[in-house]
Amino acid sequence: xxxxxxxxxxxxxxxxxxxxxxxxxxxxxxxxxxxxxxxxxxxxxxxxxxxxxxxxxxxxxxxxxxxxxxxxxxxxxxxxxxxxxxxxxxxxxxxxxxxxxxxxxxxxxxxxxxxxxxxxxxxxxxxxxxxxxxxxxxxxxxxxxxxxxxxxxxxxxxxxxxxxxxxxxxxxxxxxxxxxxxxxxxxxxxxxxxxxxxxxxxxxxxxxxxxxxxxxxxxxxxxxxxxxxxxxxxxxxxxxxxxxxxxxxxxxxxxxxxxxxxxxxxxxxxxxxxxxxxxxxxxxxxxxxxxxxxxxxxxxxxxxxxxxxxxxxxxxxxxxxxxxxxxxxxxxxxxxxxxxxxxxxxxxxxxxxxxxxxxxxxxxxxxxxxxxxxxxxxxxxxxxxxxxxxxxxxxxxxxxxxxxxxxxxxxxxxxxxxxxxxxxxxxxxxxxxxxxxxxxxxxxxxxxxxxxxxxxxxxxxxxxxxxxxxxxxxxxxxxxxxxxxxxxxxxxxxxxxxxxxxxxxxxxxxxxxxxxxxxxxxxxxxxxxxxxxxxxxxxxxxxxxxxxxxxxxxxxxxxxxxxxxxxxxxxxxxxxxxxxxxxxxxxxxxxxxxxxxxxxxxxxxxxxxxxxxxxxxxxxxxxxxxxxxxxxxxxxxxxxxxxxxxxxxxxxxxxxxxxxxxxxxxxxxxxxxxxxxxxxxxxxxxxxxxxxxxxxxxxxxxxxxxxxxxxxxxxxxxxxxxxxxxxxxxxxxxxx
Amino acid sequence: xxxxxxxxxxxxxxxxxxxxxxxxxxxxxxxxxxxxxxxxxxxxxxxxxxxxxxxxxxxxxxxxxxxxxxxxxxxxxxxxxxxxxxxxxxxxxxxxxxxxxxxxxxxxxxxxxxxxxxxxxxxxxxxxxxxxxxxxxxxxxxxxxxxxxxxxxxxxxxxxxxxxxxxx
Numbered sequence: 001x002x003x004x005x006x007x008x009x010x011x012x013x014x015x016x017x018x019x020x021x022x023x024x025x026x027x028x029x030x031x032x033x034x035x036x037x038x039x040x041x042x043x044x045x046x047x048x049x050x051x052x053x054x055x056x057x058x059x060x061x062x063x064x065x066x067x068x069x070x071x072x073x074x075x076x077x078x079x080x081x082x083x084x085x086x087x088x089x090x091x092x093x094x095x096x097x098x099x100x101x102x103x104x105x106x107x108x109x110x111x112x113x114x115x116x117x118x119x120x121x122x123x124x125x126x127x128x129x130x131x132x133x134x135x136x137x138x139x140x141x142x143x144x145x146x147x148x149x150x151x152x153x154x155x156x157x158x159x160x161x162x163x164x165x166x167x168x169x170x171x172x173x174x175x176x177x178x179x180x181x182x183x184x185x186x187x188x189x190x191x192x193x194x195x196x197x198x199x200x201x202x203x204x205x206x207x208x209x210x211x212x213x214x215x216x217x218x219x220x221x222x223x224x225x226x227x228x229x230x231x232x233x234x235x236x237x238x239x240x241x242x243x244x245x246x247x248x249x250x251x252x253x254x255x256x257x258x259x260x261x262x263x264x265x266x267x268x269x270x271x272x273x274x275x276x277x278x279x280x281x282x283x284x285x286x287x288x289x290x291x292x293x294x295x296x297x298x299x300x301x302x303x304x305x306x307x308x309x310x311x312x313x314x315x316x317x318x319x320x321x322x323x324x325x326x327x328x329x330x331x332x333x334x335x336x337x338x339x340x341x342x343x344x345x346x347x348x349x350x351x352x353x354x355x356x357x358x359x360x361x362x363x364x365x366x367x368x369x370x371x372x373x374x375x376x377x378x379x380x381x382x383x384x385x386x387x388x389x390x391x392x393x394x395x396x397x398x399x400x401x402x403x404x405x406x407x408x409x410x411x412x413x414x415x416x417x418x419x420x421x422x423x424x425x426x427x428x429x430x431x432x433x434x435x436x437x438x439x440x441x442x443x444x445x446x447x448x449x450x451x452x453x454x455x456x457x458x459x460x461x462x463x464x465x466x467x468x469x470x471x472x473x474x475x476x477x478x479x480x481x482x483x484x485x486x487x488x489x490x491x492x493x494x495x496x497x498x499x500x501x502x503x504x505x506x507x508x509x510x511x512x513x514x515x516x517x518x519x520x521x522x523x524x525x526x527x528x529x530x531x532x533x534x535x536x537x538x539x540x541x542x543x544x545x546x547x548x549x550x551x552x553x554x555x556x557x558x559x560x561x562x563x564x565x566x567x568x569x570x571x572x573x574x575x576x577x578x579x580x581x582x583x584x585x586x587x588x589x590x591x592x593x594x595x596x597x598x599x600x601x602x603x604x605x606x607x608x609x610x611x612x613x614x615x616x617x618x619x620x621x622x623x624x625x626x627x628x629x630x631x632x633x634x635x636x637x638x639x640x641x642x643x644x645x646x647x648x649x650x651x652x653x654x655x656x657x658x659x660x661x662x663x664x665x666x667x668x669x670x671x672x673x674x675x676x677x678x679x680x681x682x683x684x685x686x687x688x689x690x691x692x693x694x695x696x697x698x699x700x701x702x703x704x705x706x707x708x709x710x711x712x713x714x715x716x717x718x719x720x721x722x723x724x725x726x727x728x729x730x731x732x733x734x735x736x
Numbered sequence: 737x738x739x740x741x742x743x744x745x746x747x748x749x750x751x752x753x754x755x756x757x758x759x760x761x762x763x764x765x766x767x768x769x770x771x772x773x774x775x776x777x778x779x780x781x782x783x784x785x786x787x788x789x790x791x792x793x794x795x796x797x798x799x800x801x802x803x804x805x806x807x808x809x810x811x812x813x814x815x816x817x818x819x820x821x822x823x824x825x826x827x828x829x830x831x832x833x834x835x836x837x838x839x840x841x842x843x844x845x846x847x848x849x850x851x852x853x854x855x856x857x858x859x860x861x862x863x864x865x866x867x868x869x870x871x872x873x874x875x876x877x878x879x880x881x882x883x884x885x886x887x888x889x890x891x892x893x894x895x896x897x898x899x900x901x902x903x904x
Contacts, residue, residue, distance in 0.1 A: 069833025069870050199829040206834035207825045207841060208817040209770020209810035216769040224764070249753065278753065278760040281776075351774045351782060351835045351869040401772070401835025402869045433775040637829050641872060645832055648871030671779040671867060680860040682873035 013127050013180055017173035022054040022166075023131075024173075026102065027124045027180065050124050051080060057152050057166035059086050062096040066108040066373050067202070068403030070700040071638035074201045076113065076121050078634060082193040083125030083186060086165065087151040093201045098375040098395035106397070108373040109408050109510070111600035111698025114634065118695050123180045130178045135171035136163050151192075188632065197637030202399065214371030214398040217357040219426035223252055224277035225419050226284050227429060229269040229439055232293040232664035233506050234261070236268045240289040245272060248286060250279030257418050263507035264441055264478070266385045266414045273423050277430055296505030296664035301445070304661075305342070307502050308447040308468040312340070316466050316498030318474070321484040323550075324494035329462035333453025335533045336462070340449055341522035342725040343708075345442040345659040347666075347674055348511055352401020353436045354412035357428040358420035366393045366420070370413050371400035378410030382417045404649075405510040409441045437674055438666040441509025442659055444470050444480035448522035458534035460545055463492040465522075470508065471501035478507075479514045486519060487598065488527070490563055491545050506661055512649065513701040516599035517708075521654075521726060524595035524709035529722065538713060539576050539594045539607075543569055563598060567628045570690045571605040572596055574626035578688050579607035589613065589735070590621075591717025595709035602702030603628040603690075606647070610714040616734035618655075620681075620711060623647050625703055626688045630696035633689050643703040644685040650707025652677035656729040741805040743768070744812025754800035758792075759783045761799045762809060770810035770838050774867065781866030784839035785809050791846035793865075810838035813845060820890070821845055824883035832870035840866050844880050853884045 016024040027050060052060040061080055067073035073093060081091050098106055105116055129149055136154035137144040140161055148155050152165045188194070205212055230236065237256045245254040251274045259268035270289055274280035311317075330336050357369040366388055372378050375395045383390050400407055416429040431439075447468035455461045470477040482499065489495050511517060531541035546565045572594070575581070581592060589612055596605035609621045625643050633639045656675045660667045668674040712723040719735040737754040740747065743766060750765050757776075762768045762785070774782030776795045783795040786808040813819045821841050831837045840863065847854055847862040854862065859877050868876065 069831075071832070197829075199826060200831060200834075202834065203826050203829055203831055204817060206831045206837050207810075207822040209768070209838050211769040213772075213835060215773065218767060218769070276752070276756070276760065276764050278756045278764070282753070282755070349869060351772075351780065351833070351867065353773065400833065402833040404869075430773075433777060433779075641829070641832055641875065644874055645871045648873065652871070670777055671775055672777070676867050676869055677871055677873075678867065679863045679873050679877070682871065682877075685874065 013124065013177040015131065015173055015177050017170055018052065018054070020055065021170040022052060023169040025051040025124060025128045027120065051084070051128055053128070053165055053169045055166040055169060057164050058090055058092055059084065060092045060094060063093050064096045064103040064106050065113050066106065066375065066397050066400060067095070068108045068373055068400040068407065070108060070403070070642065071200060071635060072108065072113045074198055074638065075635055076117055077201070078193050078198060079117060079121035080125035082191055083122045084128045085149040085151065088193055088198065090152055095397055095399070098379065098397060100376050106376060108403055109405065111602070111701045114696050114698040115601060122185055123183050126183045126185050127178050127180055130183055131172040131175045132165050132168050134175045135168040138175070139163070139168070139171060194634050195632055195636065198635050199637065212399040213352055213401050214357070214369060215352055215355045215401070215430060217369040217398060217428065219357060219359060222357065222426040222428055223273050223275065223423060224280050225271055225273045225416070225427050225429040226277070226280040226432070227257070227269050227271050227415050227419065228284060228287060228289065229267050230291040230293060231438065232291065232297045233263060234267070234296050235291045235293040237270060238290040238292050240270050240287065242270070245283050245287055248279070248283040250275040251283050253423055254283070255422060257415070260385060263505070264409050264411060264509065265381055266418055267411065271419045271422070273419065273427060277428070281432065293664060299505050299664050300662045301344070301660040304445065304502060311468050311500040311502070312447070312449040312466055317500040319496070319498045320482065321489055321495065321497040323489065323492070326462050326464045326494040326496040329494035330451060330453045330464070333461055334456040336451065336453035337529055337533050338449070338451035339526055339529055339724055340447070341525065342447050343445060343518040343521055344726060345445045345506070345661065346511065346653060346657045347437050347440040347442055347659050347668070348404040348406035349437065349671070349674060349676060350400070350402030350404055350406050353433055354431040355429060356413045356416035357426060358416040359426040360417065360420040360424060362424065364388070364392055366417060368393065368413060368417065369396045369398055370410070371398045371407060372410055372413060373400065373403045373405070373407040374410065377408070378413040381410050381414045385414050386417055386421060404512045405514060406440060409509055433671070434669045437669050440659070441478065441507045443511035443514070443517065444477055444508040446480070446518045446522070450522065450526045452526060452530050454530055454534040458536050458541070460488065460492050460530055462494040463488055464496045465498070467497070467499045469499060469501055470504035472503060476501065477504050479510045480508055481515060482519060483515070485563070487523060487563070488545060490549055491565070493550050505664060512646070513599050513704045516597055516705040517653070520595065520597040520705035521708040521712070524597065524706065525712050525724065528593070528709070528713040528716065537582060539572060539581050542594070542596060543572055546572070567603045567692055568596060568598060570692065571603045571626040571628050574688055574690050575605040575607050575624050578626065578686060579624040581607055589718050591714045591719070593710045593713025593715070593717055595706035595713060597702070597705040599705055600701045601629070601697035602699065604703050604706050606706040606710045608707070608710040608714040610711060610718060612715060612718045612733045612735065614735060616732055618715070618728065618733055620651060620683045623683055623685045623707070624688070625685060626690060627703055628690040628692050629699055629702065630694045631691055632696045634696055639689070639699055640687045642699045643687045646701070646703035647685045647707050648677050648682055650704045651681070651683060651711065654708035654711050654726055654728055655681070656727045658727050658730070737800060739799050739803050741802045741807060743807045744809060750799065752799055754798060756799045757795050758785065758797040758799055758802055758807070759794040762794060768809050768811055772835055772838060774836065779867070780836070781843060782836050782839040784842040784866065786842060786846060789846065789849060791843045810842060813841065819845065820883040820886040821848070821879065823886060824879040828875050828879045828882060830872050830875040830879050832872055836866065836868045840868065840876055844876070844883070848880070848884060848887065852887060854880065
């Protein structure tokens with residue numbers, strides 16, 4: 001019943017017949033796993049395969065990556081369906097479980113799903129199509145080259161014969177699969193699915209209230225848990241009134257979890273487990289814990305600012321990059337300026353609070369249902385923390401009510417597992433909103449001490465950035481680093497980038513366009529300052545800067561993709577055109593600002609038009625975004641949504657988001673003091689794409705970083721006030 | 737306490753703590769998971785349901801206040817997911833993560849029941865309490881206008897007017 005091809009390359013395909021006349025196509029990464037899986041048992045293996053084609057012509061595709069709102073559950077199957085050449089209406093999509101043996105990269109992070117899957121997914125689909133064509137050719141005894149396909153049917157036009165994929169499936173299962181590395185892919189001009197607006201595969205379920213999310217998981221016999229951690233990061237439980245808590249209505253268990261010292265792992269705390277979450281939550285209000293707060297209680301935002309100012313006065317601890325002689329260039333520059341930039345810690349604030357359901361069974365098996373962006377890492381954390389083998393853990397990936405990088409961490413998963421280990425029955429851990437805001441892995445704050453100079457012609461000749469960030473010795477805290485070749489390195493002859501680090505007891509992490517979301521504010525604002533001091537149009541000034549690459553192009557950003565100045569210029573030119581930049585005189589109090597940034601392999605330039613009344617009331621009027629993420633916009637319907645959302649997200653950050661730390665704890669606790677953008681603030685966003693001849697890349701992140709600087713540059717154009725720290729709610733923007 | 741009320745047209749009886757919010761009664765007692773928990777503080781609107789047609793934050797509505805109430809949740813907005821708002825939401829593919837959208841739709845349904853053709857300003861005003869972390873506001877606004885059009889087309893075509901939004 002099964003044909004397994006012994007191929008030694010990295011990607012290969014296992015093909016099986018399904019009882020009843022279908023075909024199963026599964027691509028594997030590690031050849032060793034194929035022999036373990038063996039043949040037969042195709043039906044059992046179905047959930048671990050990418051494609052199952054049944055005689056009714058229905059193609060079921062497993063969506064392997066976590067869906068957090070980025071549209072991957074729709075996008076990856078589109079790639080397969082395109083090359084398989086089936087009608088999209090006949091495609092069904094199922095969320096896959098975590099299966100590291102068969103799937104690679106089940107992660108929602110770094111805008112990586114598109115670049116990592118663009119070829120592999122298409123190849124799987126193309127291989128399936130090739131086998132169905134071969135099956136038809138064999139059946140009809142005609143050359144393969146004379147057969148063609150269209151929407152799930154193979155045609156032999158000369159003999160006017162046709163056969164549906166469903167009818168050919170069982171024959172195709174006997175055909176030797178083609179080599180995935182060389183299988184023929186479609187000419188992009190023939191794409192029928194890629195590039196078409198496709199609705200999200202879960203949209204109908206979302207608008208009708210079907211359970212989809214981690215918080216919706218219901219397991220028979222399930223209890224509900226709340227977990228109370230020390231408000232000071234790293235604090236431990238000294239004592240708690242557990243007996244009193246256990247006596248409260250509905251409470252089944254109350255116990256101390258010792259936890260570990262890993263700030264992004266299992267922190268110490270008190271678990272309360274009850275018949276309903278409301279009862280657990282109510283009991284929590286009566287909990288009286290004495291904490292050993294530990295050394296982080298000495299830390300706070302004010303002291304970070306004071307330390308940063310002191311560090312900036314002295315020599316930097318580390319040199320990250322040195323081109324030319326920045327001191328000499330500054331000394332001889334025609335005009336020079338300096339600026340101190342700051343952006344705060346911010347929280348992710350995904351709308352679905354962190355949660356996880358876990359069942360630690362009597363036989364030692366652990367079953368988990370988790371809204372995680374990185375479930376494999378969560379499994380690793382559980383293995384490391386709780387002494388269980390990874391083969392004894394099953395993880396079901398649920399849809400997430402927002403990710404934004406927060407769910408790359410898996411603290412809620414290891415907490416649920418630790419609680420489940422004690423209670424022995426299924427348990428759903430659910431955080432409160434306050435838990436979520438106060439125990440995030442925050443976008444780290446950052447301090448940039450910048451100086452720069454231009455020559456008499458207005459060219460940038462010197463750039464120095466002393467970046468004061470957080471870390472331990474030589475290591476930057478998570479999300480707190482800067483790339484040595486961060487722009488404008490490569491375009492300025494005398495360039496120095498150096499860093500000093502402050503110790504931090506607050507957990508940090510990755511937030512949508514990590515690094516870039518803060519760095520772009522500092523660099524693109526300071527470039528604006530240089531443009532004004534040079535007396536140049538800020539947009540043209542950027543084009544001029546990009547026109548003259550000086551040093552070798554280095555890798556930039558998390559994927560170390562080389563900087564392509566032509567693509568950066570392309571998005572700037574497009575945004576100039578669509579925004580009408582510089583073509584109309586704006587009244588005092590109204591201004592346009594521009595910024596661009598390269599991150600996660602995507603180039604975005606954005607123009608913000610904003611007005612500021614004399615009393616300082618800011619109104620963002622419109623945003624134009626131009627992006628270059630390669631040769632195809634795979635799903636334009638989702639792409640526009642992602643860019644518009646990223647832009648509003650960037651505005652929310654700039655307008656009012658700030659997490660402050662006081663005595664080692666987070667001051668803010670809800671949407672009242674950590675504001676998301678609301679309806680009336682939502683800004684019209686015009687989205688444009690520039691296509692360039694490289695494979696498509698991701699869109700979850702790169703549209704965000706230019707927003708805060710473009711807004712602040714617009715405020716400068718409107719008022720003459722230069723904003724060097726975020727959020728804007730801390731500034732008086734009034735003018736006269 | 738024992739509370740009797742109607743949910744999506746069906747009589748229901750529960751026996752839960754009187755201070756338990758309607759949200760948790762719906763989600764964990766009646767297994768209606770469509771209504772979402774976002775904050776528990778009446779700040780985000782993810783938990784919006786209708787009580788006698790009025791958009792209500794179920795996370796701060798104690799079950800003790802629901803005796804005899806007529807409650808509609810996203811599951812009961814229409815029989816088969818064909819309320820004009822649901823159709824418009826699908827047509828425009830509004831959701832990203834989708835978590836807030838049940839609350840958005842319920843808030844919008846209450847608005848359309850009162851104002852069949854709301855202006856942008858009226859939409860902003862009525863929807864100001866509903867957060868979308870993915871910030872799909874532009875599409876939500878567009879979808880509300882589209883739903884208004886779908887409803888008036890249905891009226892013109894002689895179909896029964898479905899402005900109340902509940903139980904088609």
